[in-house]
Amino acid sequence: MANSSRIFTAALVVIGDEILSGRTHDKNIAQVAAWLQVQGIRLKEVRVVADDTPAIIEAVNILRARNDYLFTTGGIGPTHDDITVDAIAQALGVPVIVHPEARAILEDYYTTRGGLTEARLRMARTPQGASLIPNRYTGAPGIRAGNVFIMAGVPSITAGMLEALTGTLEGGAPLLCETIGCWVGESEVADLLRETEKAHESCQIGSYPFWGEGRTGANFVIRSIDREHLAACTRALVEGLGALGREAVPGGI
Template sequence: MPQRQVKAAILLIGDELLSGRTQDVNLQALAKFLAPIGVQVAEARVVADIPEAIVVAVNALRARYDYVFTTGGIGPTHDDKTADAIAAAFGVPIDVREDARAILQAHYKSASPLNEARLRMARIPEGASLIANPVSKAPGFQLGNVFVMAGVPSIMRGMLEDVGHRLEGGAVVRTATLRAKGLREGDIAAALGELEEAADGVVTFGSYPWFSPPDSFGVHLVARSADADALEKAAADLARLIESRGAEPERSE
């Protein structure tokens, strides 16, 4: 029996993302981390540091997907509003928790003092479990199927060490990529659509053009499937398609 597909959503939180001040890299890092576990990212959203917007997004996504991962908004400043919004989304109280306080107290005792601002990072919604932070110590947390992590990429990646073992994955979707120099998408669009239709959902196909100035161009054709045999057949079909258009297929992973 085929394994169930486990799907996740990623919610990126922060005014700095929407203003263009900060370029997000967490979506890619999370997707690459989750894929080998058998968790497919099916949706991603970006919202501002507005509690009401975070609540609406979290409640919509956690009802639709197996897991939700949020990044951003759990720091010590006034615009870090994610923890309160998560508590509101679940309808639970939030306060400084002693185990989180102890982590921060141990970290800051030899450096800066644990002041009121830093203590904000120990405010955890009732019923949540902490996510360890090996980089800067201030913990994230998990509440239900929602994992709340830092927005700073290096800290978020560190937190993933305490996330993977909590996830129950499903079918692992693998990819096959073929590079075709000199082809344009219009050359293969109709035939690629026919392959997708014939695959009947077992394999999905994508086409991604590339350009290398001044005059080199082509496409990457990608097949994705949780069925290894179907994936290999799809790769062979793509190779034949490329050859039929007078180009040389190059397999790249």
């Protein structure tokens, strides 16, 4: 579904008190970000908000208007603290309904697991007009409402939902990248990095320092949507490091 003529963008809203309290380490930002790269969609912004209706509405309405796609994770379970569906329906200005297809999926899933209780039926609720994102792990589906994709908070379930969406969204040319590592203090090559980037206009160079084994190093990530420009910029940087007596490690350290 690649469309090289324009850039497609997305935002992510991570919903959950447990992330903001530090109790749970978020894993969805990294996995959604990496997945979007492969789809040729640029992740522009992430917000983490509490299980709080006005906070969810604000983030969803600003970010869905600004981007081609908006993803959310968290708050779609069966318990009282799961308010994402209601908040997003309010943001979209539509009522919440019990989605017949979701209800059927849950009835089937819970046949051998004690039946579909009122609490479990909460997971069949969607904004009116929504379609479903399959979840082969626990039955309860994710939800697509317009350009908003409502996904689970549990990372393994989110992964399954992303898998179900793979290849279904229109994206542009993916941003390509090359990584070079080098045992050098980034401050020693700041001029080289700036000048190499300037000489290769469609390319950006990011510099990510680290410390280890008593030494200072950095990885340099060159990004471009053009494969040839990317290769030329990477070559120039490797040569520039070489001219300073530094060896570049392809793929990074």
